[in-house]
Amino acid sequence: MLWNVDLTLVDVAIVTRDAYADAFRQVTGRPLVKLAPAMGRPDSEIIFETLAINGIVTGDDHLPRFIDALAVAFATKGRRLGKEGRVMPGAKDALKAVARLDGVVQSVLTGTIKSNAILKLKAFGLEKFVDFEVGGYGEEVYPKATLLQVAQGRVKRMYGFACGGANTVLIGDSARDVQAARIAGASMIAVASGRSTTAELHEAGADVVLEDLTDTPALVAAITHLTTPLNRKAV
Structure with missing residues (x-):
């Protein structure tokens, strides 16, 4: 099971924007005027577009410097996450229920850099259900579809079993998540808790669309349906 993080499991948008503003100032020496929209994209893509729309000519060192600065900025605001952010409805119960399924490995497929993804889930006690490695x-x-395949390769190396389309399920809230799953050959459970509507998620090709994560039995039933008995170990 691969979970998207933002607007699927948690919502910490205010803190994230402030961390971006701090990182932008540190890297460029200028205040952030406009932040590129996330729209299911990775931090690396958001960083490049943010620099461009703010008139910064990028060099080879901009991305690694910005990522390092973003990690530091986010960590300094860690105490704000629990106060100004929120767990998405049903997320904790959903993670618990999936963790009880036999042979399931839960991790994340997220546009957030690793250190910040860990902090986002730790702020709400969700990290215990996830193998971040x-x-x-x-x-x-x-691209997110390639990143999904990279995650499958990591599971094979660490757990010793292959994760193909029959036993990989992505849970996310954006049409981009759905497209990534389709390209990578994984199953897709879309949750209409983000900026993509139910209709858009269906149109993008999601196998199952849920309004949110509050119906835990429906989520578990969808996972069971989408993974084959022969390959009950799933990621």
Whole structure:
């Protein structure tokens, strides 16, 4: 099971924007005027577009410097996450329920850089359900579909079993998540808790669309339906 983080499991948009503003000032020496919209994209892509729309000519060192600065800025605001952010409805119960399924490995496939993804989930006590070492993250400059396949390779190396389309399920809230799953050959459970509507998620090709994560039995039933009995170990 691969979970998207933002607007699927948690919402910490205010803190994230402030961290971007701090990182932008540190890297460029200028205040951030406009932040590129996330729209299911990785931090690496958001960083490049943010620099461009603010008139910064990028060099080879801009991305690694910005990622480092973003990690530091986000960590300094860690105490704000629990106060100004929120767990998405049903997310904790959903993670608990999936963790009880036999042979399931839970990780994340997120546009957020790894250190910040960990902090986002730790702020709400969700990290205990996730193996972060086999996930895919925003500092890895791959299209999300390729990043999904990278995560599958990590599971194979660490757990010793292959994760193909029959036993990989992505849960996310954006049409981009759906497109990534389709390209990578994984199953897709879309949750209409983000900026993509139910209709858009269906149109993008999601196997199952849920309004949110509050119906835990429906989520578990969808996972069981989408993974084959022969390959009950799933990521």
